[in-house]
Structure formats: structure tokens, C-alpha cells
Amino acid sequence: MGTIQAVKGTRDFYPEDLAFRRWLYERIREVSEGYGYEEYDGPFLERLDLYAARSGEELVRKQSFVFPDRGGEMIALRPELTPSLARMVAMRSQSLPRPLRWWSFGPFWRYERPQQGRAREFFQWNIDLLGVDSPEADAEIAAIAGALFQAVGLGPDKVQILVNDRRLAERQLSQMGIDPEKRTGVFHLIDARDRMSKPAWDRQAAELGLGAQTVKELDSTLNDRQAWKDSAELTAFFAATEALGVAESVLYDPSIVRGLDYYTGIVFEARDTSGEFRAILGGGRYDNLVSDVGGEPIPATGFAMGDMVIHLLMDKTGVSPTIRSKPTQVLVPSFDVESMTEAISLSAELRACGLRTEWYPTAVRLSAQLKYADRHGIPLAAIIGPDEISSSSVTIKDLRTGAQENVPRSQAGPRLVEIASGAG
RNA sequence: GUGGCUGUAGCUCAAUGGCAGAGCACUUGACUGUGGAUCAAGGGGUUGCGGGUUCGAGCCCCGUCAGCCACCCCA
Incomplete structure (x- = not known):
């Protein structure tokens, strides 16, 4: 070495x-x-x-x-x-x-x-x-x-x-x-x-x-x-x-x-x-x-x-716990270069709601970004791409269950808080 | 501080003294708006370090450093 x-x-x-x-x-x-x-x-x-x-x-x-x-x-x-x-x-x-x-x-x-x-x-x-x-x-x-x-x-x-x-x-x-x-x-x-x-x-x-x-x-x-x-x-x-x-x-x-x-x-x-x-x-x-x-x-x-x-x-x-070292609750992918600023501001909004939120910093394939979330055990993703921007909404994906829903952007934070707390 | 065993990719390990490899992990692609599964490709090495023997050393020898094991002691 x-x-x-x-x-x-x-x-x-x-x-x-x-x-x-x-x-x-x-x-x-x-x-x-x-x-x-x-x-x-x-x-x-x-x-x-x-x-x-x-x-x-x-x-x-x-x-x-x-x-x-x-x-x-x-x-x-x-x-x-x-x-x-x-x-x-x-x-x-x-x-x-x-x-x-x-x-x-x-x-x-x-x-x-x-x-x-x-x-x-x-x-x-x-x-x-x-x-x-x-x-x-x-x-x-x-x-x-x-x-x-x-x-x-x-x-x-x-x-x-x-x-x-x-x-x-x-x-x-x-x-x-x-x-x-x-x-x-x-x-x-x-x-x-x-x-x-x-x-x-x-x-x-x-x-x-x-x-x-x-x-x-x-x-x-x-x-x-x-x-x-x-x-x-x-x-x-x-x-x-x-x-x-x-x-x-x-x-x-x-x-x-x-x-x-x-x-x-x-x-x-x-x-x-x-x-x-x-x-x-x-x-x-x-x-x-x-x-x-x-x-x-x-x-x-x-x-x-x-x-x-x-x-x-x-x-x-065999009693050692499996502990997740990554604290992130929500990943906000960068869908493409054009929507990246929206992704950044969405991540700031989620943080303001008390969610530990991580923004993916490059606009690579969405599948690669979700794979990153999966590998780190990040349970939730909040996706904001062209479709969501035009309809003022956010797509929420729960990676633990695969469930996905589209909510008005103003509701994204509260809804994610609900899901993250187990009430969703 | 004493004695023994072992050092090869991030991890686990192969390679008769003769071209340094595999599995897992990682990256990319199959898949231009969706992760886990599968398949394919790719990146990654001064073989711990220094010297010696040899036409040629990951392999043999010496030294050194590190890890492991037993003493000693202790959490």
C-alpha cells in the first residue's frame, strides 16, 4: 500500500x-x-x-x-x-x-x-x-x-x-x-x-x-x-x-x-x-x-x-443489530438538468418540515438514483420532473412497499411526514 | 515484553519457480419516468515494504512492518 x-x-x-x-x-x-x-x-x-x-x-x-x-x-x-x-x-x-x-x-x-x-x-x-x-x-x-x-x-x-x-x-x-x-x-x-x-x-x-x-x-x-x-x-x-x-x-x-x-x-x-x-x-x-x-x-x-x-x-x-448509518428519510432525485432547481427547492421545503432530506446532485438516470436510495436504505423518494412541475405536484414513492402516489406540491411535506412517522 | 502462524483487488480466497485470477462488492449497459432480481461489460494490483538467490520470484532466503493465536496482563 x-x-x-x-x-x-x-x-x-x-x-x-x-x-x-x-x-x-x-x-x-x-x-x-x-x-x-x-x-x-x-x-x-x-x-x-x-x-x-x-x-x-x-x-x-x-x-x-x-x-x-x-x-x-x-x-x-x-x-x-x-x-x-x-x-x-x-x-x-x-x-x-x-x-x-x-x-x-x-x-x-x-x-x-x-x-x-x-x-x-x-x-x-x-x-x-x-x-x-x-x-x-x-x-x-x-x-x-x-x-x-x-x-x-x-x-x-x-x-x-x-x-x-x-x-x-x-x-x-x-x-x-x-x-x-x-x-x-x-x-x-x-x-x-x-x-x-x-x-x-x-x-x-x-x-x-x-x-x-x-x-x-x-x-x-x-x-x-x-x-x-x-x-x-x-x-x-x-x-x-x-x-x-x-x-x-x-x-x-x-x-x-x-x-x-x-x-x-x-x-x-x-x-x-x-x-x-x-x-x-x-x-x-x-x-x-x-x-x-x-x-x-x-x-x-x-x-x-x-x-x-x-x-x-x-x-x-447473532444478536448484533443491523444498523443503517445513512440517516436520510427522503431522497429527492434530480430528474433532469432543467428540473434540478425545482428538486433543490423541494428538498429545502421538506427539510423545513423536519424531514432528513437528501438531494441527488447529478441528473443521471432515475433508475440509478433510486438504486442509490435502495442501497442506503433510504425509505422514501420525492420525485419532481417535467410532469410534476407542469401540474404543481410531487410523486412520492415508498421504496419499502413500492407504493407510489401523486400529491399536490403543497401537500408533499405533510404527506411525507405522515408516511415517515408510520401513519401513512 | 516472549513464542508461533499468516500477509495477493474494498472483502473472501486461487495461481507446480514461467502471461497475476475468481466470487462478492463497485461502475456502466440491457431499461430515454422508477430501486431490489437476472444477464452482460467495465474499472480496480509496485502480490505489505526493503534486500538477496535465480535466466526468471506472488512462490525460495534474510530483514522489517502489520494482522491473527498462545503467554503476560486486563476492558
Whole structure:
């Protein structure tokens, strides 16, 4: 190709691609606002220090796009939103009325090897509930995730939200006599269990210094689907998700611990039930983050969902909508050179009636102009040629049904509005 | 950051080391006032890029870039 290549890991959004992104954004907005959440956004650029606070070694050191500004300050393209949210809340923690229900949708960047479901530039939905320290708050957040899946056609048979509580997991490890210092390593081990073979997993467990008896106990704990009953928080959580009507979508899973360091309580992630793709979304409770960036302590819970995996899953399960990127409702063909001015003025009249109207700019064959309308899914055509001009009329054609009628020119706009609104 | 696979038309893919092709899409015509279907024709390529081997490279070799897959990590 002679053209300059796109930046690695970025995506071009042609009109049909942007149409899907906007459609997803609209579903996200409807669901978020349905629970009373306000839209906000942070800057795309942040000081690298912000992430150094808590996000985790890997994310900051290796996966951020970082550059020095002209003053030498290290700046990062935001790899996630939660630290920005914590900073924004911390800066006004005295004046913001609580609880805070905020959501956002925008671009993020991570310097990683692109592959299926993962790019270097991606879009992400963030939704958070701050100022409430209760399992019921976590349950609302999980219910919102379930509501979004429902809204895009991914029912409980296709997506499950898998839930655990770090406090329960830590208690379980303590009961097994596992040193608190080994927790992080053991959490990673737990996280990797379904991706590794049994022998490899046992070997890594041994490397961590876990005895055979401990490994056995750990294994049986990870298979105990009833252990949530030992947790007051999870018991309250599941009672609340049932009341919220999403009981079928949430499931206790003792192997969910999540990678980010700032989670402090209930954690969850959504997976496709076929197990084909990586996590669709992930989140949980992070009660210390706001104070970590300098604010007064505010408990918080929330999640982030990328735009790529859910799209892959929707395509695979056949629930992706077919979206028309062309907004035009009415095409006004240019019948011939002589009537072109009339066609232009007709299109202006139709626009004045509130119709999204497109004038065909060259007087080519009428069949070619109607074919253009057909290819773009434009439902209506308003034809004005020599016959119509001499009788002060317009021929209206509904391309969906093939029906055609001739109306006085003064009636063309109102009649088209009627047809376009489905009343015709 | 590590390892593997693959790069040919807008898309999906052919072509034994010997004339770069097909289907879909696009444009035009069959059809001088009517789209979808059918038929026909046409446009579109520095075979990702750079080097090497060879009489001759889309094909073989080296490098590079990109895509995909598995790690790592995570949305």
C-alpha cells in the first residue's frame, strides 16, 4: 500500500462501524440513566503519578502510553478511568452530595499486543456508585451490568456475572494457614486456574511454597459453590440481586479475585457462558482509592466494560443489530438538468418540515438514483420532473412497499411526514 | 515484553519457480419516468515494504512492518 499505515492497535470507524458504537452507547446511556446515574468524563491525559498510586505495577510500567510534555512532566494517555474518577471526587469531596451515581463512555489507550478482543485504543463504559458501603450497592452495580446485557440481547444463557468477595477469599486462605504475605501470589494462582493444566497448576502452587495438603484444601475450596453462605456480605448481595430481578444472571464463583490491586471487597466479572472469549467486563468494590489520591475516605463500587469483547460475542451469537448509518428519510432525485432547481427547492421545503432530506446532485438516470436510495436504505423518494412541475405536484414513492402516489406540491411535506412517522 | 502462524483487488480466497485470477462488492449497459432480481461489460494490483538467490520470484532466503493465536496482563 502506498498509503501511510494506521497506528498499530487502532481501529478505523467507517460509518457502519461508528453506527454500532453509537448504538451501544445509546443502550449504555438508557440503562445507566434508568438507574439514576449522571454522565461525566475525565481528561484523556493525566499525570503518570495518578496511576502510580494504585493501579498496579504492570498497567503503569508496561501498558501505558507515556510521554514527557515540554516542561518535562510525565503524561499518560489514560489507561483506565477509575483513578481519574477518584481524583475528581477527591477534589470536591466536601461539596458533592452523596451518594454519587456517575457513568462515562470514552476512549482509553493501553500499550499491549493487539489480538482478538483487545486493541491499543478502545472504548470503555465506566459506571460507579460512591459513598455507599453496602453489598446492596454492589448488587445494584451488578444488576446494571445484567440490564445492559439484556438490553443488547445477551440473556443469562449467554452471559453470566461471576461474583466473589476478596474478604471471604482472604478468610479462606487464612483458615488454610496460608501466610498473608503470599496472598497476592495465591490470588494470581487462583485467577489462572482455568487457563492452566492441572499438573502445571500444581507445580506453580508448589513453587509458591504451598504444601500438598494446602493445595488439596485450596482445590476443594475452589470447587465449593456454597461457600458464599459463610459470607454475610455475599448473602446480602445475592438477596439484593434477587430483589433486583437479576438472580439468573449472577453466580458465585470462588475463583474470581480480579487483578487490579485496588479492589477491597466484592469483585465480579462477566463471561460468555461458552467460555470462548475473555472477560466482557470486570469490577468490584474499591473503598480506599479516593483517600489514596488525597481525598477523604469514600467507599465506592463500580465496573468497566470494553467495547470489543461484547461486540465479538454479539456477532457470534447473532444478536448484533443491523444498523443503517445513512440517516436520510427522503431522497429527492434530480430528474433532469432543467428540473434540478425545482428538486433543490423541494428538498429545502421538506427539510423545513423536519424531514432528513437528501438531494441527488447529478441528473443521471432515475433508475440509478433510486438504486442509490435502495442501497442506503433510504425509505422514501420525492420525485419532481417535467410532469410534476407542469401540474404543481410531487410523486412520492415508498421504496419499502413500492407504493407510489401523486400529491399536490403543497401537500408533499405533510404527506411525507405522515408516511415517515408510520401513519401513512 | 516472549513464542508461533499468516500477509495477493474494498472483502473472501486461487495461481507446480514461467502471461497475476475468481466470487462478492463497485461502475456502466440491457431499461430515454422508477430501486431490489437476472444477464452482460467495465474499472480496480509496485502480490505489505526493503534486500538477496535465480535466466526468471506472488512462490525460495534474510530483514522489517502489520494482522491473527498462545503467554503476560486486563476492558
